[in-house]
Amino acid sequence: MAHGSPPVVDDRVPLAEAHGAPHKPYVSPEQSPAELTLRGLVLGSVLGIVFAASSVYLAIKVGLTVSASIPVAVLSIAIFRALGRSSILENTIVQTTGSAGESLAFGVAAALPALLILGYDISLTHAFLTAALGGVLGVLMMIPLRQGLIVQEHGKLTYPEGTASADVLIVGEQGGTNARTVILGFIIGGVYKFAYSGMKLFKEAIGTPIKGLKAATLSTEVSPELLGVGYIIGPRVASITFAGGVLSYLILIPMVSFFGSGMETPLLVHNGMLIRDMSPDQIRNAYVLYIGAGAVATGGLISLIRSLPTIVGAFKRSVETLRQSRTQGALPTVLRTDQDLPITVVLVGSALLILAIWLAPPLHVNFISAILIVVFGFFFVTVSARITGEIGSSSNPISGMVVATLLVTCLVYLLFGWTSSPDRFMALTTAAIVGIAASNGGTTAQDLKTAFLVGGTPRKQQIALFVGVLTSAMFIGLVLVLLNQGATAVIPEAHPGVQVTEMSTDTRTQHTYRWAVSQDALTQRGMTPAQLKRSLWAERLDMVPADGALELRSWRPIPAQELSNLTLAPANGPSLKLSDAGLVTAGPDRVYKEGFVRGADTPVPAGRYLVDDQGSIQYVVDPGIGGRISEYEGQTLTRYSAPKAQLFALIIDGILTQRLPWDLVLLGVFIALMLELCGVSSLPFAVGVYLPISSSAPIFVGGMVRHFVDKLRGGSAAESEFSPGTLMSSGYIAGGSIAGVLIAFLEIASDGAWTRAINLPALFGHENAVGAFLNAVGESELAHPTWSNVWGLAFFAVLTAVLFRSALKGKSGAEAPPPSH
Structure with a gap:
């Protein structure tokens, strides 16, 4: 990219800038160290499940995920080093297996919660089949593309995340890593999350109304995972996202309240509520969400349109390089580093996938939708694999691809008169499988690049990818169901x-x-x-x-x-x-x-x-995910906003029922266009409009921490992506997210009895000194409006200070010690 930086979208966060890669693999083709081992597959699967659960949590909370490749690579090196010795190729297999879970998690957690919004439930079987079939489709279609995209285009396609992962693995082989930072962050994030979400020692969200501006509120979650996300995505994207929240909560909601407070009839809502009787959150749900949805859809489509020249060129070049690589004939001796799974696996696997998608009863997909999945899947996997090679996963418009798939699918359904409730279910399943395939295709390409640089065997890595897809798919739906049921009321x-x-x-x-x-x-x-x-x-x-x-x-x-x-x-x-x-x-x-x-x-x-x-x-x-009731009898209910799922449900419902409030949607469309004309990426901003400001505020804080650390610490962009701050943030994200999943499990397993047993304000009561203090500052209906905010803010400040100090003073994982003799 010669002119400026690529557009930023929020489906993935950047991990490294593109930088030069060696033309000779670290491990030569003549060497055959241990690679595809049982312990490597087991460790990779376990780490993949952990980070997949973390990604599911993030996707339903704020609509994005964080790449797991570097944290998995760092942990693999540390764990195997503690157990004895491992080869760089075995660690590459662990990293490849583990990263598959995160790529599946985004597609599953971004799309399937829309079923709850459309009036369905999430089935474990449906979630597993959607994740597994989409993931396998992405891996299968990357097998014939590897020779063209990874080998023949080496030097042209940099694959920044794959290159960064290769750097980490090579540094680890030479004796460097800092896994202790990831583990420490995991422990701090998990304990901190359990303290407020489980034990209710302080409030999860602190905030206050803005005096003098009716219906305006300012709040923030004291969340370790969102703080970590903000640090990783950096100050620019974090600030743009927070700016969207400012527009929503400090401008749009007060404007609706101001202009609508004198109305004697409901404007759009059919529940009989007048605007003057609505709380800020009710105004947001009734009006501002439609504006945000229009902006998010426009931002996703703009990122897709902006990528069209790249998409068309990528598809044409990929088909050409694939044709050339298959017409050159087999070499007399195939090097270990050139051994792919045979093309018969691709052909037979693709045929079986088509039949499975069409005939699997839980999917309820007809033949035309199965064809749409294959067509869109092949196209977007190819495009996704090339775009990640050119401009990285951070600019890969997966949301735009899913939106485009949904729009075309719904328009086809409208032409056929398929507008019933089961047809909406089928449309969402179609788009979900395509989105998972495209997401996994890009991640698979990055993993294949990592193996190419370190000297891995493609065939063994492709087997590891299938293992990672299937093991993670078994648990992703379970995590989604746990989080939803744990917060259902x-x-x-x-x-x-x-x-x-x-x-x-x-x-x-x-x-x-x-x-x-x-x-x-x-x-x-x-x-x-x-x-x-x-x-x-x-x-x-x-x-x-x-x-x-x-x-x-x-x-x-x-x-x-x-x-x-x-x-x-x-x-x-x-x-x-x-x-x-x-x-x-x-x-x-x-x-x-x-x-x-x-x-x-x-x-x-x-x-x-x-x-x-x-x-x-x-x-x-x-439901806990996308639920419409946030408070009952004075008790705040845990709710996950699932912004991408809300958008997908809105598109399906709006097109097939033809009852979308286009006035509000078009306001969001033109807000996004205005930002693009100003040179500001509209998608992070639109997501900020869509999210509660309490979610975008801690992201902004994390971004500001990253800003000051980068100014004080310096260093190259690539090195900073596996710096101690990034590793600590990865630990915060994983620890906080896993603690959230664990609390949801405790809620379901005992029907709330175990979570009530660890609720310290309720346990101590308010008639003794300790109980009175805990109820005044903790998550309780007796909480003091000022001191509970100060108390929660103090804990969040300590968490932020720990991240800042670790990022500034810690030793980089990229620094390898001198080899011992």
Whole structure:
């Protein structure tokens, strides 16, 4: 790139600038050190699963992932060094196997949560098949392209991330690495995340309204993983993303509130709420998200259009080099470093893939969609592999490719009249498989470049890629389901006269308990009905009046004696043991049927609902990913915004139902165009508009830390990508994300009992000094609005200071010690 830097998109973060690569492999073809070993495949698979889980967490939270190649390579060298000795080629296999998980995670976590928004559930089988088939498709199509793109184009295609990984492996072979920094970051990030998300020692998000500007708020999450992301992506992209959040929360939301506060009728929302009655988050969900979606879609398409000359040229050159490499005939002796899997594997595998995509029942893909997957998959894998070679994974417009696939697929469906709910499911599956294939194709090309530089055997590396794809695919869907179910909430929500559009065979049992006390009696004890409902909901109990008494409801079975001994500690009121106020006895169980609302002909939002025997909706099962209810009875619910999934659902629903609010979408379109005319990359900015400002703020802080470290420390751009700051940030990301997954598992495994048991403010109560302090500064309804913010900000400042000091004073992983004799 002769003129300026390439456009930055947010699907991947950059790892290294392109720099010269040796023309001779580090390990000569005549040498045959240990390479494809069982322990290498096992270690690579385990690390791939860990970083895939981390990538899933990031993708549903902020819509991006961080490359796992360098952290996996560093950890592989350190672990094998602790176990004895390993070869550079064995470490290359570990790095290759481990990096496959991250490339799958982005496609799966960016697309499949859209099913929840469209009124479906995420199936483990569907998630596994989508990830596995898309990943295998990406690897298969890269096998015949390797000779042309990696070998014949060497010196022209630099593959910056692959080259950086090769540098790390070579330095590690010579005795250098700093795995302790990654491990320390992992421990700090994990413990820190567990302290606030599990133990509730301080608030997850701190913020305040802006006085003098109606509906304006400023907040930040005290998140280790988002701080690490900001450091890795650097100050420019972090600042652009945060600027989008400023536009959303300090300009657009206050403007909607200011101009709409005098309206006597709802503007776009069909739930009867007036703008003046909406909170800032409700205004964002009802109006600003559509503006952000228009900007994100435009930014993705602009990055794709900007790459069109590269795409067309890449495709033509790739086909030509493939043809030339296959017409030269087989050499009498094939060097070890030139041995690919045979072309028959590609041909037979591709045929089997087509049949599997078409015939697999969980995918619900018809023949035309299977053809679209093959056509788009072949094209975008080829394009993705070449673009990553020319300008790196950071500028590879995967989102634009998925959006383009979705738009064409939905338009084809519209022409055929396929606009039903199952057709939307099929359209999303089609785009998801293509996106996973394209993402994995680019990552596979980087891995093949790494092996080319260090002297690996392509055939063995391709086998490792298949292993990495299949092992990671087995767990990616599970992580997605865990995170969603761990944050799913069953909220009372009646819709009289509205029926669900599709019933399922699943049911949920509700356990009831009669509490022989009236609300008047509780009021005399100093407890209002609102305080009581809040306190009971904190224990996962709902309450309704029933025949002069109260009925308590729970979705988990609780012995009546255990419930009688439950002590409530409401805010600003006395504690109350249930049995002291009235007898608690077990009542009859109720069974609700699960049903789904889908389609355009209903006023009820798409989603999963519980209905009674008469078919009336009584509860909404609001998902943790993309859920629309963020607070209930004073309790903040954990929600993952999944910005890419929201966009994909919006495209599918908007085109096939033809009910998109184009006024707001077009505002986002022109905001993106304005930024491009100003020379600013619109996609990171648009993602900032789409994200809560609490998510983009810690990213901005991490970017600023990187800015000052780079100014003070100096060094080349390539060296800085495996500097101690980047390694510590990788540890923060992995540790914080894995802790989040672990907390979700604890929530599901015990139906919330284990997470309540480690909730220290609730455990200590507020009637003693320690408990009063924890409730005042921790995640509690009793939290002091000022001191809890100061307390959380202090912890975040310490976390930031540790990153800054490590980045500034630590030893670079690129520095190899002199060889010992």
